[in-house]
Amino acid sequence: MAVTWYGMLVAPSRQMGGQQQANVGPGNERYPIPRLGPAHRGAEVYRSNGCAYCHTQQVRPQGYGSDFERGWGLRMSAAQDFLFEETVALGQVRMGPDLANVGFRLTDEAWHYAHLYNPKSKVTGSLMPQYPFLFKEQPIKGSPSGDALVLTGAFAPPTGVEIVPTKEARELVAYLMSLKSQVPLFETPLPAGPKQDAEATASSEGAGNAQTNLALNR
Amino acid sequence: MTGMNTQSSETAAGQSPDQSAMSKSRVLEADKSCSVPVMFLLTWALAWLVGGGILAVVSSIKLHGPGFLAGSAWLTYGRVQPASIHALLYGFGFQAAIAVGLWMIARLGQAELMGRKGILLGGAFWNLGVCLGVFGILGGAGTGHPMLEMPGFVSPLLLVSYSLMGVWALITLHFRQVRSLYVSQWYLLAALFWFPWIFIAAQSSLVFHPVRGALQFVISSWYGHAVVALWLVPVALAVLFYFIPKLLGRPLHSKHLATFGFWTMALFAGWGGVQAGAPVPRWISSVCIVGGGLMLLPLIAVGMNWWFTARGAKPAQGDFVWGFIRFAAVAFFAAMLLDIGGRTRVIGEVTDLTVFSSGVYALYFYGVFGMSIAGAVYYLVPKITQTEWPSAQLIRWHYLGSMVGTVLITAALVVGGVIQGLRLNNADIAFVDALAKTVPFLGLSTLGGLILVAANVAFLLNLVRLLTVCCRCCCCLPWNGTANGNKAAAVGANL
Incomplete structure (x- = not known):
């Protein structure tokens, strides 16, 4: 009991519990930024309606599944992405597409x-x-x-x-539009290949436009 | 009626000769002392089994028919699905486990169940807590953590209720007449301590003082795994270790193997829940994969023990309890192998984030836990109420329905999950098209759920009819003293 408690609760807490915002990009911007206003309240609408029972918010590593090929993200998800989530909704089943970067994919x-x-x-x-x-x-x-x-x-x-x-629908959509996690991190850099272009794109506000060519329904 | 082998449980369960010469009257007293609290818990448990099953069918229909009851926020899929899990797990699972556990502790210890009023009070509050939880989730106040969706204010109520019941189980165990502990008591005692530990650890880290970020996911996933591995499965194993030797009229093959199986399970069962590829440090998912592999040790030990105990033996003719127990034992191996296999990276790449895991959970819940509990209930209820089951036909329907329903749900979700994963991993197939091939399997699982509900209605109906007969005999008739005396004599002869 004590061994399991240490291995599954204490050790992860010691490693992940002290995480802080990271400095990213050429301007050393802070990442992630806490949600405010309607997007913050929209997370509650997302939780109370159980959206996570069909949608995940985790891009799996390249070569493990087809998340990259489906355009669900330019890099795999990292613990850092969820630092300020009040209720982390990573999800366990994909009856709908992954939403980790839906704010980039679907901007309308x-x-x-x-x-x-x-x-x-x-x-x-x-x-x-x-x-x-x-x-x-x-x-x-x-x-x-x-x-x-x-x-x-x-x-x-x-x-x-x-x-x-x-009001709930507006907040929910504001939340969905805020789901963006493509900033390159030390532990999850962008994959080799189109790295330079993608890195510049993902770090900038123009990332949404660059992603709109991804198929809606993939 | 039950056709149960009349050899005493203690002889069959490998106890010492002194204990095998136990007084029938002590066992009879132990059984009778359980009647009111155990029947109270069982009746409510079966009501939740039917109610939760109906919610599960509604959520299952919504998966392939999204327009079904879509107009109400209370009945949207994301609320009905966790509400059904809450009702089934906490409403049926916990109450049935506690009811059967209390009876086994009293009977194996040949001690009267103590604190019956406290247990009744705990049971009443537990049901209130489950009820508030279901309505809270349907009303949108769920926590967002699977298996722990009940609103925060419900969990202290559940914990206090559990303590009210659990403490009397421990006190009864302490005052047992038979001092040595049998394997079933090990598992029950462990489960009694494991549940509050995992529940408090998860609730405090997720609801009352939420940890930051993805750590929530680690703890939430771990709890979802642990509540099965450290509560449902140990209780089911306690039942199976009691009934397999008992129904076959043989002592357990090896206490050493049982000890090895118990301790390896205690060491490794809690290591799981986080799938490979999750956005958390990779060593955590690796530990879960290794933990799964190490669970082969208790699986082999338990398997060998049951195999050598059962080899060449046959249960009494027409013994329907054996049907439930045998199914649960086979389901245990199937569920463990699917669980362990699904954790590996090769298989997990396909099955993670699909309905495969729901299929494995269904097999654990309905196949391993539900069937072993049903077998135990069919055996113990006539003993503690001194009333035979009113309808053998309803028992047959329950058995067939449970078997077919469980196999159908599990097979549909496991195969459907593999197909879903294979197609989702092929990026050339559009998402909607990838899912379309899974829809027929989701339909089959709905059919399995409907069959299970029908079977469980038969189970509940039989129990209610038995209670009606029992209450009419014991409470309402002026000559109840005579009736009780006659019944006691009849049951005593059939111990």
């Missing part, structure tokens, strides 16, 4: 809203459940609301009705 908020309201409206054959309770259905008064979902065809609401996201 409107896409996320429509996808949460009805996943099949964006991904044909998706097994993800709908989250209509994160949205409000309301009659259109005058002109449509600026944040009304753009749904077409079979997914469009009845005439005179619009679908708008609730």
Whole structure:
């Protein structure tokens, strides 16, 4: 009992418990940065709805699975990435794609809203459940609301009705957009090959744009 | 009715000749002393088994039919799935284990169960805690840690309730008449201490004073592994070590092998939970792989012991308890081998992060733990209530349903998980297409879940009918004294 306790609890705590922010990039920027505002609250929406029961947030090492080939990250995930997570949602099953870098891959908020309201409206054959309770259905008064979902065809609401996201939906999308962990770290440098270009890209704000060419559904 | 071999448990379990000459009346008293608390815990446990099973079926349907009951936040997949695990693990698993454990401690020690009111109180609070946990998770107050999803305020309640029950198990053990301890008592005693240890360690590190970052993942994964390896499996082994020799009418083959198996399990069973490739220091997942390999030692020791005990022996004709026990014993080896294999890097590259692990868990829970507990319940309930099972047909349905349901769920999720992993590892296959081939297997696991629910309804129904008969005899009739006397005589003859 004592040996197991030491090996599985004490020793990992001694190694990982004292982790601090790292200095990264040419400007010695601090990484990771704690989430604030809606993105911070969105993590609670993610937790309370059990999103981690279908989605992981961990890019496995290159050569172990196909996470790199699917474009889920430029480097494997590291413990450092989760330093400021209040509830670490690494996940244990992939019934949906990995979300470690979804903030880089899918940068359109409107896409996320429509996808949460009805996943099949964006991904044909998706097994993800709908989250209509994160949205409000309301009659259109005058002109449509600026944040009304753009749904077409079979997914469009009845005439005179619009679908708008609730506060929880906004926070959840803000959280999803904040999921970015491609900054090269000492323990997880970017793989050889396109390292120079990728490193420069991942360290900059332009990383999102560089990743948008990755397939949405891989 | 049970067709149970009448040889005393202590002879069959390898106790000394002095102990084998035990007084039947002492065993009868020990059995009778368990009746109220054990039946209370068992009835609630089976109710949670059915309720949790229904939640599990709902979550299983949602995996391949995402539109099913999608309009309500309370019934979204990410809440129903952990709620079902909570109801099954803490509602059924713990109560059934404690009920059977209390009975075994009293019977093997030939001592009356002590602190019956305390146990009832603990059981009542435990059920309140489980209930609050289920509604808390469905309401969105889950902690986000698998197997520990109940809201933080529930865990102290569970711990106090557990202590109220566990302390009387220890006191009963202390005042036992038979001083030497049998293998089953080792496992029960160990499990009694292991659970509060892992529960307090995990709760304090994850909920009350959360550790930072990925360390949470290490502890959460370890707890998910440990609650199976250090609670469900030891309790199941206690039951199997008791009933295999007893039902076959033979002493256990070797106490030395049993000792070796117990201590190697105590040393290595807790090393697991973190899969290779996880974003934590690599030595942690390596330790878990090595721990899995070392678990082959107790597996071989336990296997040899059971094999040499059972070789050439046959249980009494028509003994349905043996069916449950035999299935659980075989399931133990299958689950351990799948578990150990799945931890290796070669297999883990395919099976990690797929439904494979759910299949292995289902085999541990329903196949190893559930079937061994069911066998024990079918044996002990007539003894402690002095009432025979009302329906043999319901027992047959329960046995067949449990067997088919468990095999179906396990096979579907294990094979489906391998296919899911192989296709996800091929980046040329789009994600949705990779998952599409797993859907039929998810459907099969739903079918298995439905069969299991039906089987468990039969189990619960039989228990409720037995309780009705028992209460009518014992409590309601003016001539209950005579009825009790007759029943006691009948059961005494069948000890």
